[in-house]
Amino acid sequence: MNLGLVTQDIVYSGSGLERAAALRRDGARLAALAGDETARLIPMWRGKNLVAIEGGPRAILLPAAALREAMAAANETSFLGLFDGAPLFASDITNLSEGRQPPALGEGTQFVNLREVGPNLASREASLLAYARGLLHWHSQHRFCPACGQPTQSEEGGHVRRCSDKSCNTLHFPRTDPAVIMLVHDGERCLLARQPRFPAGMYSTLAGFVEPGETLEEAVIREVAEEAGIPVVEVRYAGSQPWPFPASLMLGFYARATASAITLDPHELEDARWLSRTELRDSERLGIHLPRGDSIARRLVEGWLNARI
Numbered sequence: 531m532n533l534g535l536v537t538q539d540i541v542y543s544g545s546g547l548e549r550a551a552a553l554r555r556d557g558a559r560l561a562a563l564a565g566d567e568t569a570r571l572i573p574m575w576r577g578k579n580l581v582a583i584e585g586g587p588r589a590i591l592l593p594a595a596a597l598r599e600a601m602a603a604a605n606e607t608s609f610l611g612l613f614d615g616a617p618l619f620a621s622d623i624t625n626l627s628e629g630r631q632p633p634a635l636g637e638g639t640q641f642v643n644l645r646e647v648g649p650n651l652a653s654r655e656a657s658l659l660a661y662a663r664g665l666l667h668w669h670s671q672h673r674f675c676p677a678c679g680q681p682t683q684s685e686e687g688g689h690v691r692r693c694s695d696k697s698c699n700t701l702h703f704p705r706t707d708p709a710v711i712m713l714v715h716d717g718e719r720c721l722l723a724r725q726p727r728f729p730a731g732m733y734s735t736l737a738g739f740v741e742p743g744e745t746l747e748e749a750v751i752r753e754v755a756e757e758a759g760i761p762v763v764e765v766r767y768a769g770s771q772p773w774p775f776p777a778s779l780m781l782g783f784y785a786r787a788t789a790s791a792i793t794l795d796p797h798e799l800e801d802a803r804w805l806s807r808t809e810l811r812d813s814e815r816l817g818i819h820l821p822r823g824d825s826i827a828r829r830l831v832e833g834w835l836n837a838r839i
């Protein structure tokens with residue numbers, strides 16, 4: 531079976547942004563870039579991104595020069611890079627609003643959870659908003675040093691946090707947690723499962739976090755054995771997807787099962803089943819909903835469905 535890589539049109543990737551890491555250490559240059567009339571700002575409020583909804587969702591990139599004071603007063607402002615040559619920043623402005631009402635930032639715009647609109651955004655925009663969301667979430671969760679408990683301070687354009695305790699002085703870097711997600715198959719059928727929290731009827735691939743001291747392939751083998759009791763071989767990398775919900779990198783794999791008897795882990799899954807290609811193509815009639823179009827799980831299923839045999 532020819533199971534290729536799934537690397538095209540991965541939602542939340544492909545912005546084309548130049549991260550321009552060399553600029554992060556140059557504070558004076560970053561300040562000048564923030565005041566540049568071409569500079570843009572992605573605002574975030576309570577973990578939500580600003581979009582215009584009417585006519586299909588669009589990401590809102592505000593003129594940064596007009597918001598200099600707001601950027602300075604925000605919880606956090608980070609330099610994302612150069613987007614089409616123009617400086618791009620992201621600010622967590624949660625602290626600039628009172629109560630639970632977001633600040634008004636333009637008619638027809640609203641702050642939404644990125645997952646609600648991600649699949650319908652232009653892919654470049656979805657990727658930018660995902661980057662802003664992931665980085666600002668990390669800041670919000672690392673305001674205090676995990677080593678000593680003292681406050682941390684943002685440095686290098688928002689890509690490092692340093693402990694304010696001089697004797698500690700620990701540097702902290704943005705976290706991305708690796709998670710494996712795998713389509714298990716036996717050539718003729720693939721294994722899909724559902725967690726109790728899934729929407730009714732939805733089945734997806736198995737997935738789990740990589741643990742300290744194991745390779746990605748070992749994580750795939752372990753997770754499939756733990757969750758479904760199935761041994762797998764031929765673990766093949768298929769592609770990856772940034773998944774800032776809140777801080778994962780999904781690493782996609784195909785794996786071939788050497789036995790088919792399912793033993794569910796009832797703490798993780800409420801059902802798992804083997805589905806043929808014919809059944810998958812007819813899944814809606816069978817009352818089975820495939821994973822959402824913005825997920826690499828869906829791409830893995832489609833890749834297997836369309837594989838040349």
Ligand SMILES: [Zn+2]
Pocket residue numbers: 675676677678679680693694695698699700
């Ligand atoms: Zn510390």
